[in-house]
Amino acid sequence: MHRPGRRRRGDSATMPSPRRRRRGAALCATLIVSAPAAAAFQSSPRQPSPTPACVTRRRPRSFDTSFDWTRAYTLQSDGESTERVPTLSIHSLLEEGRVDDAVAELRGAGGEVPPSTYHAVIEACSAGGVEPKRSKKNPTRNDEDRIETAAELLGAMEGATAHAHEIVISGYARRGRWQEASQTLTALEDASPDANPSLNAYQTVLQEFAKANQFNQMNNLLTKMRRNRIRPSVYTYNSLLKICASDRTPRWKEALSLLSQCQREPGVDPDLITYTTAMKACARGRQAGKALELFRAAKDLGMELDVYCYTTAMDACAKTRRWKKALSLLDEMKGEGIEPNDVTYGVAVAACGNGGQWERALELLEQMRAMKLRINTITYNSAIAALSKAARVESKQHLGDADTNVLWQKALDLIKSMERENVRRDSFTFSSAISTCGAAGRWEEAVDLIRQMKTDGIRPNRVAYTSAISACANSKQWEPAFELFQEMKSEGLTPDLVAYNALIGAGMAAERHVEVFDLWLEMCGNERISPDIVTLTEVIATLDGAMGRINRERVDKVFVEAVSRGLILRKDSLDTSWEVDLSHMSFPIARAACRYIFRQLAERHGEGKDGEVKDLSLITGASRMREYVREVLRDELKPGVFCIVPKMEQGTLLVKEKMLMQFIQGQGEQ
Numbered sequence: 001m002h003r004p005g006r007r008r009r010g011d012s013a014t015m016p017s018p019r020r021r022r023r024g025a026a027l028c029a030t031l032i033v034s035a036p037a038a039a040a041f042q043s044s045p046r047q048p049s050p051t052p053a054c055v056t057r058r059r060p061r062s063f064d065t066s067f068d069w070t071r072a073y074t075l076q077s078d079g080e081s082t083e084r085v086p087t088l089s090i091h092s093l094l095e096e097g098r099v100d101d102a103v104a105e106l107r108g109a110g111g112e113v114p115p116s117t118y119h120a121v122i123e124a125c126s127a128g129g130v131e132p133k134r135s136k137k138n139p140t141r142n143d144e145d146r147i148e149t150a151a152e153l154l155g156a157m158e159g160a161t162a163h164a165h166e167i168v169i170s171g172y173a174r175r176g177r178w179q180e181a182s183q184t185l186t187a188l189e190d191a192s193p194d195a196n197p198s199l200n201a202y203q204t205v206l207q208e209f210a211k212a213n214q215f216n217q218m219n220n221l222l223t224k225m226r227r228n229r230i231r232p233s234v235y236t237y238n239s240l241l242k243i244c245a246s247d248r249t250p251r252w253k254e255a256l257s258l259l260s261q262c263q264r265e266p267g268v269d270p271d272l273i274t275y276t277t278a279m280k281a282c283a284r285g286r287q288a289g290k291a292l293e294l295f296r297a298a299k300d301l302g303m304e305l306d307v308y309c310y311t312t313a314m315d316a317c318a319k320t321r322r323w324k325k326a327l328s329l330l331d332e333m334k335g336e337g338i339e340p341n342d343v344t345y346g347v348a349v350a351a352c353g354n355g356g357q358w359e360r361a362l363e364l365l366e367q368m369r370a371m372k373l374r375i376n377t378i379t380y381n382s383a384i385a386a387l388s389k390a391a392r393v394e395s396k397q398h399l400g401d402a403d404t405n406v407l408w409q410k411a412l413d414l415i416k417s418m419e420r421e422n423v424r425r426d427s428f429t430f431s432s433a434i435s436t437c438g439a440a441g442r443w444e445e446a447v448d449l450i451r452q453m454k455t456d457g458i459r460p461n462r463v464a465y466t467s468a469i470s471a472c473a474n475s476k477q478w479e480p481a482f483e484l485f486q487e488m489k490s491e492g493l494t495p496d497l498v499a500y501n502a503l504i505g506a507g508m509a510a511e512r513h514v515e516v517f518d519l520w521l522e523m524c525g526n527e528r529i530s531p532d533i534v535t536l537t538e539v540i541a542t543l544d545g546a547m548g549r550i551n552r553e554r555v556d557k558v559f560v561e562a563v564s565r566g567l568i569l570r571k572d573s574l575d576t577s578w579e580v581d582l583s584h585m586s587f588p589i590a591r592a593a594c595r596y597i598f599r600q601l602a603e604r605h606g607e608g609k610d611g612e613v614k615d616l617s618l619i620t621g622a623s624r625m626r627e628y629v630r631e632v633l634r635d636e637l638k639p640g641v642f643c644i645v646p647k648m649e650q651g652t653l654l655v656k657e658k659m660l661m662q663f664i665q666g667q668g669e670q
Contacts, residue, residue, distance in 0.1 A: 090117055099124045103149055107156075115164070118157045122164055125150035126171025147171045151184070162188060166201045178208035182217070189228075196228075203236050210243040215254050222261065234271055237262040241277040250285030259294075272298060276309045283316035291316035292325075307333065311344045318347050323355030342368065346379035353386030356393065361386045362410070377424050380414055384432040387411045391439035395474075408445060411436040415449075425456065431464040438471025446471035447480055462488070466499040473506035481506040482515070497529055504538045513546040517554050524561060536562045537586055544588035559592040569593065577601070578614045583621040583651070587628055594618075594632045598641065601660065602667040613664070616655040618643070629653060639666040 090109075093102035099121075106113065106121050125146035147168075154160055154168050165188040172181035185205050188197050202225050209218035218240070225232060240258050244251035259278045262270045275298040282291035295313040299305060310333040317326035330348050333340060340348075345368050352361040361383045368375050391407040411433040418425050430453045437446040446468045453460045465488040472481035485503050488495055495503075500523055507516040520539045523531045531539075536558070543555045562568045568589065569580070580597055582590045597616075605613065620626040626645070630653060633641040641663050643653040
């Protein structure tokens, strides 16, 4: 009869306590030795010979400090003294993080090594084990990658197990080395006819194929799995769809192909996650129509749609400016009893912002506040971007007065709300607000926002500086624009073409012809930036408006550089030596073009490059340009050139051959 408080044999209570187990493990670790220690003990005079088989020297009850217990050993039943593989020693090294020492111990071990020991060392190498810190005299690399060591141990392992192969496959996958992961899987399949990789091993390689955009190999492996009677699961397809939906490059076509395979796979039923992830891939590819088709398909299948499915469908609409459909889905999910979350409202705000519906965007923000939903940075940025977009549209269409424009004030109010609610403000937040102020002509507020960014510890980026410079330029404020431009360069930011054009525009408005010409030369000397037709138009307009021979020479120099860069009078255009189209040019550029064309004709004829002189046709269009060009030819060229307007071509000025010869001869007399 069992008495309470006493332990019976076979009870769990008879198991040694944790303390005793730790002491026993330490004793066993002491009794197990390496090959050199066993050999030294065999040659010791203390060692009796022969030793009975299956005898294990044990530690006596009374501890003898003169005895070297690390030389204890175990003998095989055949009577020949051998060593036992130091399994516990290897595991102890791994626990201490001494992976390289564990690898060396494993390589030097004789006899049979348990597969579990190989598994532990290979897994430590595949995971990139870290060596303990060493002294300065003996430094070591703590971040050494040992995946190749893991592959080497796998090859040295006798009868390598499927688990060992899968450990190495996972190690290669974590490093993005899909080729080696695929090769290791193939080696496992070819190891023996009975080799049967697990579904997890196949899924790992499939995911690496998808991440590397190797979709042909991914489909081939799926086919191979079916041939080997290993069926992909719904998780397999969902994980691959997730990669397609998360890729920077839209992979919506591959996602739809995977969905189609999942639908045809025997025993596999796509779930709501499958459809939602495929919808997300279509949304990233701006395929709103296909995303909405999948949404309707999931609904027709009777699936219980959730907030994530609705939000994904709305996101597809937001990316394609279908704001009405996005708001319709928002109302629909409310009617179905599905409560929208902060992400859902953020997507709705973005949809209104992309569609230019800034009023609706602000209304949604108020609804979020009423529902006590947290408004994050992305949602606020979407609303401010909607205001910026609307401000730019009004500025281009000249709608309203800049002083009565309320968009910039609302943008500043949103920034203040973010500060009150402790919502992080980033460079995009300020850049959009600066752009809103700039479009409304509020250059002082734009400059203040740059200063506020620095106060908040946010380094203004190129977009923020460019927006502020544009704000100053729109208000004809040269000094603050030039100051911001220099500040931008001092902080290591290279101004882009937009920044240069904005500053040149400010210089044109302020009639700073010298500074504008210097900016042109600076751009031409910069290998990273090349002026465009906007730059050329503003520079020549600025210099053309200044008086004096020097400025005219500067105009001619700028025009020659523009022709050499292909900005004007391109060689691949319809223009020829005897027919030039001036109708698309501004007046100052057409004026410079006339001087350039006639100067080039005189130089080519003088050098003998043109054998004969023909009639010259200048296409101006039947507009003010025709009379303007006629005045330039008559009053500015020396000697003056007179032209006629053909009766059948009212948009053309024709300079006859005789008049051209008189001009060319006149150049030789000067």
